[in-house]
Amino acid sequence: MSEQYSGVVLGVGPERGLGAMLAKHFASKGLHVFIAGRSEDKLNLVADSIRNSGGATTVIVADATKEYDVSHLFAVIQKRGLPLHIAAYNVDSNIPSPLLETKTETFTTLWQQNCLGAFLFAKETIASMKPNQQGTLFFTGATASLRAKPPFTAFASAKAALRALAQGLAREFSPKGIHVVHAIIDGVINGDRAEQQFSEYYKSKGEEGLLKLEAIAETYWSIHCQHPSAWTHEFDLRPFKEPF
Amino acid sequence: MSEQYSGVVLGVGPERGLGAMLAKHFASKGLHVFIAGRSEDKLNLVADSIRNSGGATTVIVADATKEYDVSHLFAVIQKRGLPLHIAAYNVDSNIPSPLLETKTETFTTLWQQNCLGAFLFAKETIASMKPNQQGTLFFTGATASLRAKPPFTAFASAKAALRALAQGLAREFSPKGIHVVHAIIDGVINGDRAEQQFSEYYKSKGEEGLLKLEAIAETYWSIHCQHPSAWTHEFDLRPFKEPF
Amino acid sequence: MSEQYSGVVLGVGPERGLGAMLAKHFASKGLHVFIAGRSEDKLNLVADSIRNSGGATTVIVADATKEYDVSHLFAVIQKRGLPLHIAAYNVDSNIPSPLLETKTETFTTLWQQNCLGAFLFAKETIASMKPNQQGTLFFTGATASLRAKPPFTAFASAKAALRALAQGLAREFSPKGIHVVHAIIDGVINGDRAEQQFSEYYKSKGEEGLLKLEAIAETYWSIHCQHPSAWTHEFDLRPFKEPF
C-alpha cells in the first residue's frame, strides 16, 4: 500500500503501552505514523514492531513539555509531505502524593506533561490540519479528569486542565473540520506502566479487570472514522468489571 | 445468512427517523430485529424497507409506557428463541412549554415516555440478556440530558431521569456482562420528526448542521462491538458545525 | 412581632426532621409558616413546637403528589393574604432496591414524590411570587442527584429529574426576581427518618458524621437572604467527616 496519509502519536513509551498500541493500530490502517517520546530505545522497539508488521513509521525523540521538541516533531512531519489525518497526545504521568508532601516541582511537572505538552501539540496539529479542514486530534484522559481524589490531587488538577483544553479546542475547531476528542480511560490499562508503577493495584484487578490495549485502540479508530455529521467529543472507556 | 441473534428497537416511528435507522442497521448486520412503536403503519413501512434489503424483522405494536405492551414485546422476542444481542430504547418525546403553562399531564407524559418506558424496557432486556451474560442496551439521550433550559424544562427533567437510570443500570449490570450505554444526541437529527416538529429551527441548521441517521447508527454499532475490557458507557454525538 | 410575610414547607414529617426544622427556623425569623405533609399528627406536633417558641403557623394536610392537595394548600396561603417570601419543597422519599426487583409502582412513586410534587409546588409558588418579583424557592436534593448508584437507581433517577427541574426553573424565573435553589444534601441527616429507615448506616456514621438539622436550616436561610446581585442556585452540604 502506498502511503498517502500520516498520523502522529506523542507519548510513546514501552511497547506494551497505549502510545505504542495506538501507533501500531494507525500504521496497520495504512498511515505513516510518526512516533515520539523521550526514550529512543523504547521508540526503536516500537518502530521495529510496526515495520515487522508491514507498517511505516518514523521515530522522533521528543519531550512533550519542550516547545522546541514539539516544533521539531512537526517540522519532520511537515517535511514528509503527507497530510496529517490523526494525532494522539498520549502523555499521561501520575505521581500520587498527599498534598502537603507534594513538591512544587511535582505539581508543575504533572501539569506540564499532562496539559502544557497537550497545548503545544494541539497548536501544531491544528496548524497542520486546518488547511485541509480535516483530521482527528485525541487526548487521553483518566478517571481523575472528572474527580479529584487524594493522593491524586495534583494529577487530577492536571487532567482537569487537559479536559478543559480539549473542550475549548473542540468548540473552536470542530466547525473548521477538525475532530477533537477527549477519551476518559477509567481504569487500569493492561500494560507495562501500570504493572510497574501500581503493581499491587494492577494485580488486584485480575486480567478481566484491566483495559486491553487493542480494545482501546479500536475505539479510537472507530471514533476517527465517524462522519462529521455525528462526532463524539468525549467518551469513557472502562473494563466491564470496573466499579465506577 | 441464517439468523442466529436478535435485536430490538423500541421507539420506531417514521422511516426517516433514528429508530428506523437503528433497526435497519442492526438488520444489515444479520440480526433478526424486532421493531416496536405505536403506529402499525409506520412500523410496516420500516419492516418493508428492512426486508427489501434482505433483512429479517418482526413488527410489534407497542406503547412504551404501558407495562403490558413492553411485556408482550419481550414475550414475542422470547418465543422466537434467538439470543438478544442488542436493544435500543429510542423513545424521545419533547414538548417545549414555558413552565407555568406546562400541564401536569404533559410533565407526566414526557417522563413516562422518556424514562418510565426505558425502565420497563430495561428490566425486560436485562432479564433476557442476563443468562447469557452479554448484550448491549442503548438509551438515546439529548442535549437536555445535561442542561435544563426553558422552554424545555419538562423534557430536560425527563431526560435527566433517563440518564441517571442508565448510569445506575451500567453500574449494576456491567459487571454481569451487560453493556449499558447512554448516547447524548446533541443537535438536530436529519429526519422527519425534527423537520416537522421544529421546522424553522431544522431549516436554519442547513444540511451540514444536522446529524445524519446513518452516522449515528454506525457509532451505535461500533460501541456495541467494543470488547468488554474497554466499554463506553456514555458518549456524545453532534454535527461538526453544532455550537455547544 | 406582627406578621408581614409568609413561608411554606411541603414535606413536613417528624419533628426531628428537615421539613420541621426549616419551618421552625423560618417561623423564628418572623414568617407565618404554612406547614404541609401527609400526617396530621406529625404536623400538629411541629405546629405546637413552633407556637411554643412564639412562632405562627398553619397546618395543612396535603399529599405532594396530588394536584388538588397542592392547589388547596396555596389557596389557604393565598387567603391569608401575606406575601409569600420563602417556599421549600422537602419531600424526599427513598426506597433502595436492585433494579430487577424494583416494581413499576415503586419507580413511579419515587418520581411522583421527589419530582412531580416539586413541579406542582413550583408552579403554585411561582404564580404566588411572580407579581411581587421576589421570593426564594428551595428544592432538597441528595447525593444521588449527581450520581446513580445501585440499589438507589430509582431514587437517583427521580432526584436527577428534580435537579433538572430546579435548573430549568432557575433559568426561567431568576430574571423575574424569583430565587430558585437546589440544595444537595450529601450525607445522612441527624433526624428520625434516617435513624429509622437506615438505622445501621445511621449508627455507623457516629454523631460527627451526621448533618445537624439546625445547621442545614441556617444555610438555607442565609441563601434566602442573599442579595439578588449574587445568587446561589446550587450548593452542597455534607458533614466534614463525610467521604465524597
Next chain:
Amino acid sequence: MSEQYSGVVLGVGPERGLGAMLAKHFASKGLHVFIAGRSEDKLNLVADSIRNSGGATTVIVADATKEYDVSHLFAVIQKRGLPLHIAAYNVDSNIPSPLLETKTETFTTLWQQNCLGAFLFAKETIASMKPNQQGTLFFTGATASLRAKPPFTAFASAKAALRALAQGLAREFSPKGIHVVHAIIDGVINGDRAEQQFSEYYKSKGEEGLLKLEAIAETYWSIHCQHPSAWTHEFDLRPFKEPF
C-alpha cells in the same frame, strides 16, 4: 475589640475589587487581615480603607506564583501569632485569546496565577490551620471553571485545574477540620477590573446585571460560619439577570 484571630487574602488589587472587599469584610468581623498582592500602592489604599473603618490589617507585597513570596507571606502571618481562621485565594487572571494565537507564555502564566499560586497558598494555609483543626480556605472560580469556551480556553483550563485542586483538598482535609470551598463566580463583578478589562461587555450588563462586591463577601462569610456538620464545598454566585 481585641484581635484574636487572623485572616489572609492573596490577590488583593484595586480597592473596588473582590480581594479588597473580602479583606474589608473579614476585618469588619474583627479579624486581623493580611492582605497580599503585587502592587504595594493598591494594597496601601485598601489598608487605609480598612483602618479608617476601624479594622486591623498588614500589607505584604507578594506574587502568588513565587514560592518564596508565598512562604514569606505566611512567615509574617505566623510571626503575628494569631490563629488563622480564614484564607482566600483570589487571584483571577484572564487573557482571552484564540488558541492558535495563544503564546506558551500566556498559557503558562494563566495556569501559574490561577492554579499554581493556589497550590502554594493552600499548602501554607493548611499547614497553619491543621494544628487547630479549623479554618476555612476559599478559592475563587469562574464560569469557565465548568465550561471551556473560546476565546477563553487557556483561562478555562487553568480554572478547571484550580477546581480539581480545590476538590482534592476538600476530600483530603475536611475530615481534618479544614473547610475547603470553591466559589463559582458566574458573571461579571461590579469592580474596576471588569470595567477596565472588558469594558464593553461590562457596560452591556447594566448595573442589575453585575455582581456586587458586598453581596459576594457576605456569602463567603456565611459559608465560613457554617457548622462543620453541614459544610458547603462548592456553590455558584450569579446576578439574578445573568443567563446561564
